[in-house]
Amino acid sequence: MPAAADKPDPGRRALLRGSWHRPAPALRPPWTDNETLIDRCSRCDACLDACPQDILVRGDGGFPTIDFMRGQGECTFCGACADVCPEPVFNRRQEPPWNLTLTVNKDNCLPHAGIHCEACRDACEQSAIAFRPRLGGPAQPDIDQEKCNGCGACLSLCPANAISARAPMEETA
Numbered sequence: 001m002p003a004a005a006d007k008p009d010p011g012r013r014a015l016l017r018g019s020w021h022r023p024a025p026a027l028r029p030p031w032t033d034n035e036t037l038i039d040r041c042s043r044c045d046a047c048l049d050a051c052p053q054d055i056l057v058r059g060d061g062g063f064p065t066i067d068f069m070r071g072q073g074e075c076t077f078c079g080a081c082a083d084v085c086p087e088p089v090f091n092r093r094q095e096p097p098w099n100l101t102l103t104v105n106k107d108n109c110l111p112h113a114g115i116h117c118e119a120c121r122d123a124c125e126q127s128a129i130a131f132r133p134r135l136g137g138p139a140q141p142d143i144d145q146e147k148c149n150g151c152g153a154c155l156s157l158c159p160a161n162a163i164s165a166r167a168p169m170e171e172t173a
């Protein structure tokens with residue numbers, strides 16, 4: 001009878017049975033990319049436990065994924081996730097830390113329905129959200145992708161759930 005330490009873990013057993021599927025691209029922690037993370041992450045959860053903002057969750061396959069609707073709702077780029085990771089997953093020399101695209105869904109955005117709201121601009125420390133004045137209605141938001149660092153603050157504070165974040169690889173997936 002094999003010792004407990006010799007038994008493959010559930011993920012490895014699934015891999016050996018051929019039932020493992022490669023998780024789709026998702027919002028990953030800063031200083032990572034989807035491919036490197038899937039290849040090297042041991043799914044130990046250390047980064048989840050270390051995030052003071054509580055925005056990291058176990059995503060598809062148990063791999064760490066960002067959820068801006070949790071905890072403090074934004075990444076402060078504190079580096080705690082990278083510091084605690086025991087695997088070669090994070091590249092702290094990667095600048096910027098990630099390339100998320102934040103977009104406003106006009107169908108949900110309140111000013112597009114004639115209701116005044118500038119909560120996203122107030123949340124943005126990068127001053128990346130400008131409001132375009134228009135005749136006959138409240139000004140509408142426009143995110144400057146050059147200024148935006150993808151922190152997620154606007155997304156989590158939008159009262160209409162009108163802002164979404166997308167990782168680069170999600171666009172072609």
Ligand code: SF4
Binds near residue numbers: 074075
């Ligand atoms: S950099 Fe800090 S706030 Fe951002 S995901 Fe990592 S631990 Fe959380």
Ligand code: SF4
Binds near residue numbers: 041043046
């Ligand atoms: S700390 Fe590293 S190895 Fe552990 S779950 Fe997070 S990314 Fe994966």
Ligand code: SF4
Binds near residue numbers: 155
């Ligand atoms: S995600 Fe971008 S636009 Fe939104 S608050 Fe952060 S820097 Fe500003």
